[in-house]
Amino acid sequence: MTEKKLLRKPIKAAKQLGEVMRDYSYRMDRISKGEEEGKIAWCTSVGPAELLCALDFEVHYPENHGAMLGSTRLAMDYIPLANAIGYSPDICSYLTSDVGCYLKGETPLSRAYPGIDSVPRPDILAYNTNQCRDVREWFEYYGREFNVPVVGINPPHGLREIVPAEIADVVQQMKDLIPTLEEVSGQKFDIDKFRESMRLSRECSELWGHVLGLARNVPSPWTFFDGTIHMGPAVCLRGSQRANDYYQILKAELEERVAEGVGAVEDERFRIYWEGMPIWGRLRALSEQFYELKSCVLVSTYCNSWIFSAFDENRPFESMAQAYTEIFINRSEPVKERYMEKLVEEFKVDGIIFHDSKTCPNNSNSRYGMPQRLEKKLGIPTLTIDADLNDLRMYSEETTRTNIEAFIEQLEERE
Numbered sequence: 001m002t003e004k005k006l007l008r009k010p011i012k013a014a015k016q017l018g019e020v021m022r023d024y025s026y027r028m029d030r031i032s033k034g035e036e037e038g039k040i041a042w043c044t045s046v047g048p049a050e051l052l053c054a055l056d057f058e059v060h061y062p063e064n065h066g067a068m069l070g071s072t073r074l075a076m077d078y079i080p081l082a083n084a085i086g087y088s089p090d091i092c093s094y095l096t097s098d099v100g101c102y103l104k105g106e107t108p109l110s111r112a113y114p115g116i117d118s119v120p121r122p123d124i125l126a127y128n129t130n131q132c133r134d135v136r137e138w139f140e141y142y143g144r145e146f147n148v149p150v151v152g153i154n155p156p157h158g159l160r161e162i163v164p165a166e167i168a169d170v171v172q173q174m175k176d177l178i179p180t181l182e183e184v185s186g187q188k189f190d191i192d193k194f195r196e197s198m199r200l201s202r203e204c205s206e207l208w209g210h211v212l213g214l215a216r217n218v219p220s221p222w223t224f225f226d227g228t229i230h231m232g233p234a235v236c237l238r239g240s241q242r243a244n245d246y247y248q249i250l251k252a253e254l255e256e257r258v259a260e261g262v263g264a265v266e267d268e269r270f271r272i273y274w275e276g277m278p279i280w281g282r283l284r285a286l287s288e289q290f291y292e293l294k295s296c297v298l299v300s301t302y303c304n305s306w307i308f309s310a311f312d313e314n315r316p317f318e319s320m321a322q323a324y325t326e327i328f329i330n331r332s333e334p335v336k337e338r339y340m341e342k343l344v345e346e347f348k349v350d351g352i353i354f355h356d357s358k359t360c361p362n363n364s365n366s367r368y369g370m371p372q373r374l375e376k377k378l379g380i381p382t383l384t385i386d387a388d389l390n391d392l393r394m395y396s397e398e399t400t401r402t403n404i405e406a407f408i409e410q411l412e413e414r415e
């Protein structure tokens with residue numbers, strides 16, 4: 001029997017990535033078990049991480065845990081448990097799978113890292129509703145469960161232009177977090193430490209933006225599917241040197257691919273934009289289908305969400321407020337469209353795939369006519385895939401495969 005060939009070009013830096021994420025997980029586990037000094041904060045993926053790092057919290061991101069539940073396809077075992085205590089099947093499936101997993105007393109971390117039997121226990125939870133309301137409900141649930149403080153930032157939503165008064169409001173909300181963070185951490189807030197964590201985060205964001213930008217090359221040295229794996233440090237370890245060291249390694253490898261003209265997809269024919277959440281439990285299958293179709297999904301709003309161009313350690317509060325308020329998900333349709341138009345041009349995109357993620361209307365952009373407007377304006381086809389980030393009961397393998405094939409045929413006809 002012949003072994004099925006792996007349909008992707010492996011990235012060598014994945015080994016170091018594994019080590020970085022392993023060390024990060026074990027350190028939190030030791031703190032959580034009282035084997036090492038420290039405090040744990042839980043933070044939303046685009047929450048005030050730099051403030052937490054400045055007060056020496058080790059930071060756990062429940063959305064990252066949610067993505068693990070999606071990619072291991074365990075989510076469907078846990079979602080019903082959260083539904084049973086009143087969390088609707090229609091709300092964020094990161095939330096429902098994560099809460100269900102907690103109720104069952106399990107974690108996929110145990111499989112990846114022997115000896116870890118639960119997520120780290122929080123000393124405090126810090127959210128930012130810049131992305132959605134669900135994160136606040138999610139964190140407040142755990143605040144009640146663990147009986148620890150929940151603090152948060154609630155910025156204005158759906159912004160066109162961002163005015164100074166809005167930034168001033170977010171700055172004040174960030175400053176208001178400090179007394180509680182000081183009390184829980186047992187440390188005094190130090191503006192220089194905050195500047196330093198902002199500097200490290202800015203560097204991380206620049207490195208992450210740089211490696212994502214290498215996909216502008218033809219052929220592209222890596223894919224969106226690779227990016228969803230290698231974004232781990234940008235999400236979980238921004239504000240620390242560990243993330244930046246890792247991205248230097250990845251950068252060198254991808255630059256070498258570019259210099260040698262090595263593409264992630266052999267004989268790349270079509271270049272595709274992925275808009276919306278990943279379908280975590282089907283990343284491999286999708287990546288292989290696109291590989292077979294000689295099509296490279298190479299740019300996404302999702303991976304770009306951890307590029308924070310505004311970060312500036314000389315204006316730490318203002319620039320952090322700006323960076324976390326101006327994120328794509330928090331903008332009006334015209335701003336989002338302009339952003340995508342620019343990327344379509346820069347990355348020489350032939351077509352756009354929209355993922356209508358059923359439990360995440362917040363990060364699904366196909367519902368108010370955007371695909372049709374962009375098709376008209378840019379003259380390129382779009383495809384909308386109906387699915388979900390974690391709940392694969394909302395995903396049809398066969399329909400999606402057929403629709404992707406038809407989409408690529410459409411691109412071929414235009415050649």
Ligand code: SF4
Nearest residue numbers: 092131132134360362
């Ligand atoms: S943005 Fe979507 S996926 Fe992320 S936490 Fe909110 S509802 Fe869930």
